[in-house]
Amino acid sequence: MSAPPAPVRPDPYALGVAGLAALLGDQPRYRAEQVHRWLVRGVDDPAEMTDLPVALRDRLRELLPPPPRVLRRTTADGGLTLKVLLECGGGEAVESVLMLYPARATGGGRATAGGPAAKPSAGRATVCVSTQAGCAMGCPFCATGQAGFRGQLSLGEVVRQVTVMQRLLAEGELDLPEAVAAQLPRHVTNVVFMGMGEPLANLDATVGAVRWLAGRDGQGSGFGLSARSVTVSTVGLVPGIRRLADLGLPITLAVSLHAPDDELRDDLVPVNRQHPLPELLDACREYRGRTGRRLTFEYVLIDGINASVDQARRLARLVRGLGAHVNLIPMNPTPAVPWRAPSGNAQHAFLDTLREAGVAATIRRNRGSDIDAACGQLYADYALASGRILPTAVGAAQRVGSAAAARPDG
Numbered sequence: 001m002s003a004p005p006a007p008v009r010p011d012p013y014a015l016g017v018a019g020l021a022a023l024l025g026d027q028p029r030y031r032a033e034q035v036h037r038w039l040v041r042g043v044d045d046p047a048e049m050t051d052l053p054v055a056l057r058d059r060l061r062e063l064l065p066p067p068p069r070v071l072r073r074t075t076a077d078g079g080l081t082l083k084v085l086l087e088c089g090g091g092e093a094v095e096s097v098l099m100l101y102p103a104r105a106t107g108g109g110r111a112t113a114g115g116p117a118a119k120p121s122a123g124r125a126t127v128c129v130s131t132q133a134g135c136a137m138g139c140p141f142c143a144t145g146q147a148g149f150r151g152q153l154s155l156g157e158v159v160r161q162v163t164v165m166q167r168l169l170a171e172g173e174l175d176l177p178e179a180v181a182a183q184l185p186r187h188v189t190n191v192v193f194m195g196m197g198e199p200l201a202n203l204d205a206t207v208g209a210v211r212w213l214a215g216r217d218g219q220g221s222g223f224g225l226s227a228r229s230v231t232v233s234t235v236g237l238v239p240g241i242r243r244l245a246d247l248g249l250p251i252t253l254a255v256s257l258h259a260p261d262d263e264l265r266d267d268l269v270p271v272n273r274q275h276p277l278p279e280l281l282d283a284c285r286e287y288r289g290r291t292g293r294r295l296t297f298e299y300v301l302i303d304g305i306n307a308s309v310d311q312a313r314r315l316a317r318l319v320r321g322l323g324a325h326v327n328l329i330p331m332n333p334t335p336a337v338p339w340r341a342p343s344g345n346a347q348h349a350f351l352d353t354l355r356e357a358g359v360a361a362t363i364r365r366n367r368g369s370d371i372d373a374a375c376g377q378l379y380a381d382y383a384l385a386s387g388r389i390l391p392t393a394v395g396a397a398q399r400v401g402s403a404a405a406a407r408p409d410g
C-alpha cells in the first residue's frame with residue numbers, strides 16, 4: 001500500500017495575523033504578530049526568525065512550507081534594474097523585477113519623449129510581480145504567451161515576490177555605488193502587477209495580494225503600501241475589472257489595448273473576442289467612475305502592425321474623453337517573434353498624433369531591456385536553455401503580420 005499523501009501546508013502569507021495565531025494554537029498572540037512582521041520583511045525561513053524561541057522556530061518549520069529558492073538573479077541599467085527568477089509550487093519558476101529610481105534633488109533634467117523637463121522627486125522602488133506561471137492569453141508578441149499556461153500562483157507566491165525585493169532593499173544587497181544607494185528608498189514604494197500572467201485570470205490571488213499589500217484591516221497586518229502605489233494590469237477581462245472596482249481601493253488600472261479596433265485587437269489580444277472594445281471601454285468608464293482613479297492604457301508599438309499615424313488617430317478617437325493616460329511601449333525583441341519596435345521617428349509621430357488630438361501620452365523606456373525585462377522574457381530564456389519549452393509564436397506572428405499587411409493602413 002502506498003503512503004498517504006503529505007498534508008498540504010498552509011500559505012503563511014494568506015493566513016494573516018489571525019490565521020497565524022490559530023496555527024500556533026497555545027502561543028500568545030504576540031508570537032503570531034512577530035512571525036507576521038518577519039514575513040513582511042521578507043524573512044520566511046523560521047530558522048531566521050531570531051526573536052522566537054528555538055522550539056517555536058522548529059515547530060514552524062514543520063507547519064509551514066519550505067521557503068522557495070531564488071533560481072537566478074540578473075541586473076541591468078547600472079544595477080538599477082534587478083530581475084529574479086523565483087521557485088514556486090509544482091516545480092515552476094516565476095520572475096519579478098525591481099526597478100529603482102534614485103531621488104532627484106533638483107530640476108533641470110532633460111525632457112523625455114517630448115515631455116517636460118524632469119522635476120525634483122523622491123526615490124522610488126517599484127516591484128513588478130507575476131501572478132501566473134506562464135499565461136493562457138496567447139498574445140502573439142509576448143514571450144510568456146509562448147510558454148503557455150502552467151499554473152496559478154497562490155496569494156503567498158505573489159506577495160513573496162515583493163517581500164524578497166523588500167529584503168534586498170532593506171539590507172542594501174544591491175551592488176550599487178554608495179552615492180546612488182543613498183538616493184534610494186529602503187522600502188518598496190510601488191507594486192505593479194505586470195509580470196508573467198494575466199492578473200485578473202487569477203482573481204482571488206490578485207485581489208488577496210492587493211489587499212495584503214495595500215489594505216487597511218486595522219490589525220497591523222499587510223505591507224502598508226498606499227493603494228495609489230499599486231497598479232494592476234489587464235488585457236481586458238471585464239468581470240475582473242468589476243471585481244477590482246468592488247474592492248473600494250483607489251488602485252490604478254492599466255489596460256493593455258495594443259490596437260485601435262476590434263479587428264486587429266482580435267489578433268493581437270485574443271481575449272478581445274470574448275470582451276470586445278465597446279464592452280471593455282464601458283467597464284473602464286465604470287471603474288473610473290467608482291474609484292476616481294485615472295486609467296492607463298498600455299500600447300506596445302510594433303513596426304508595420306499597429307504603429308501607423310492613421311492608427312494613432314483612431315486610437316485617439318477611441319480613448320479621448322476617458323481621461324486616460326496612454327503609455328506607448330516600443331516592442332522589446334522577443335525570442336522567436338519576428339516583430340520589432342518602429343523607428344524613433346515613427347514612435348514620436350505616433351506620440352505627437354495622440355497629443356495633438358488631446359490625449360495624454362508618453363513613450364515608456366523599457367527598463368532592463370538588456371536583461372530581457374519585458375514581460376516573461378527571463379523565463380523564456382531560462383526555459384529554452386533548459387529545454388523545457390519550444391517557442392510557438394512564430395506561426396501566430398506570421399499570421400498577424402500577413403493580415404496587417406493586407407489592411408489598407410497596415
Ligand code: SF4
Pocket residue numbers: 135136137138139142143144145146195196197198235375376
Ligand atoms: S501580454 Fe500579458 S496577457 Fe498577453 S500572453 Fe503575455 S502575459 Fe499573457
